Amino acid sequence: MSDGIKVCRNPAINFNGGMIMTLHATKLLCEDETEHEGVWPFEGEFIANDAMRLSGIVTTQAGPEGEPIQCQITPQNLGNDYQDGRSFNFDRELARTFISNNSQLPVASHALLMLVEEDWGGLDWDNAVKTIVDGVGEALKSGVAAGVGAAVGAGIGSSVGPIGTAIGTGLGAFAGFVTGEIAAAIKKTESDIFPAQETSFMVGTRPIRTSQIVYLRFEGHGGRYLLTLEWRVRPLPSGIERIGLQADNGDFVVAEGGGGRQLLANRPHLRSWETFGLIRLTSDRVALLAINGDFVAAEGGGGRELVANRPWIREWETFRLEELSGNRVALRASNGQYVAAEGGGGRELVANRPRRGPWETFRLHRL
Secondary structure, three states, X not given: OOOOOOEOOOOOOOOOOEEEEEEEEEEEEEEEOOOOOOOOOOOOHHHHOEEEEEEEEEEEEEOOOOOOEEEEEEEEEEEEEEOOOOEEEEEEEEEEEEEEOOOOXXXXXXXXXXXXXXOOOHHHHHHHHHHHHHHHHXXXXXXXXXXXXXXXXXXXXXXXXXXXXXHHHHHOOHHHHHHHHHHHHHOOOOOEEOOOEEEEEEEOOOOOOEEEXXXXXXXXXXXXXXXXXXXXXXXXXOOOEEEEEEOOOOOEEEEHHHOOOEEEEEEOOOOHHHOEEEEEOOOOEEEEEOOOOOEEEEHHHOOOXXXXXXXXXXXXXXXXXXXXXXOEXXXXXOOOXXXXXXXXXXXXXXXXXXXXXXXHOEEEEEO
């Protein structure tokens, strides 16, 4: 038993280029609803429809001699009204890996996924997942390491794509071990846990932009579900300027969580979440890159909030940079409106100002 595996978080990039590899859940289709275990008269169709939840463990290894790194997928609620033939579409990022230009290749990532139909046992389910994840962690590390070695030996280390067969070979008796761990955990939960399913992906070249769609079918408890996943790889720019932005009141701009959320100007210090990459597109047009590898966008192209959650640079992710005296700058969204730190700092960043004033200027710190 390990000391516990941490929840998957945003990685920190180094702004010197590389790649971002992510795993997304995009659709869940109910091919056959599970058998309801309720007691009459509480088993009517209006209350018996399935409520689905997804979690698991991701193991990633860089190079055949690398140390496997693991994290637990944050439990995802995928909907609570599944019936035969009904599906839900979404785009849930389950895990993210930063592959720097100095990383050993190939980089392989393996996900063991667990789907559950909840019978009012959400808390027990999350605890059960933690027990399973901790229990299978070391076995997964060994299996992934063996799989990467087998893949390199087979000559697929120079490619980009699925390596499920190679990792499956390396896992050996792993399937029986996992089944035992899950069976023990099921006894402690009121939820219906389906047999775990697996998917793997390998990156062996750089830089590259690619994706791979995977379908996993979960069967059990009288039901059958088809989960659509997508592995995505995208390159990051290299040689960009590392900066911090300070609002009029002295607070620094932060991308909460390192990225994926709204930008605020409420930090007294300049640390990793307060660091951005400045990408010069033309003489006066720039893009901003958060520490997690996502680009900053002015929602609507301007007039709304700034968020750091884009995997691309398009119109809404570009800003006109006005360089002023005293290392001060202003940013204008694609619709021409200025970016402001509301209140002069301490609050959110919005791109809704027709003119430039103290709240619309920032001190630029070159790092």
